[in-house]
Amino acid sequence: MTVDRSRYSQTIKRCRAAELRRNKEFIDSFKKNGCSICGYKRCLAALDFHHPDPQKKEIPFGLKRSTYSIRKIARMVKDCIVVCSNCHREIHAGMITAPPKRRTKDQEELPLI
Ligand SMILES: [Zn+2]
Ligand SMILES: [Zn+2]
Secondary structure (H helix, E strand, O other), rough: OOOHHHHHHHHHHHHHHHHHHHHHHHHHHOOOOOOOOOOOOHHHHHEEEHHHHHHOOOOOOOHHHOOHHHHHHHHHHOEEEEEHHHHHHHHHHHOOOOOOOOOHHHHHHOOOO
């Protein structure tokens, strides 16, 4: 029996592209309100997710390029605040304190534990 490998891998590629696009749109929807500290929102790529609990792992930078399920991403981002990369560095440098998580409309709709 011969398996048409090239067709199979093409299908995988298409699925992956669709997943990546879906994840990017989902993640960007959290960022559209901009930085929780300075309000910056000109470039969504310059916005990070900061986890207020230093014991917890921060959202990996490559999240957007991952094919995690929407559920997993939602779980990861719902505890985080959106900050621009400048403010994010300042938080980690101890220059400013991260504000308490701001509840946006979108995030309110997510189930809170
Ligand atoms: Zn900022
Ligand atoms: Zn951080």
